[in-house]
Every structure is written in C-alpha cells, then in structure tokens.
Amino acid sequence: MGRFIKNPMTEKITAGATLASMRKKELKKCVVCREEFLGLKRAKFCSNKCKQKDKYQRSKLKEK
C-alpha cells in the first residue's frame, strides 16, 4: 500500500503554499462584470475571460 504513505515533506510544502496564497487573497470586484471574486490584491478581473474582454474593449476604444 505504498500510495497511502504520506510524504511529510510534500504535505508541509503544500500547506505552507495554501496558507500563503490565502493570506494574499482578498475579496475583489471584477471591473468588467462587477462580480465579486477572491483574488490577489492587484487583481482586477474575476477570470481570464474578463481580462481578455477588458483588453478587447480597450483596444476598440483606441481605434475610435
């Protein structure tokens, strides 16, 4: 049953990374769809889709 043996090293790293990412994240409001999401402090979009949408709209505004 080798697969059930826990690796203390891996577990420690995973727990630390999760804690670090949780600490950095906060509730933000997407600038595109106004949806609330949990993201990094500098994050402006809830998803990559909204990021692309914003980029597209900006490029469209520039053309006019």
Ligand SMILES: [Zn+2]
């Ligand atoms: Zn969004």
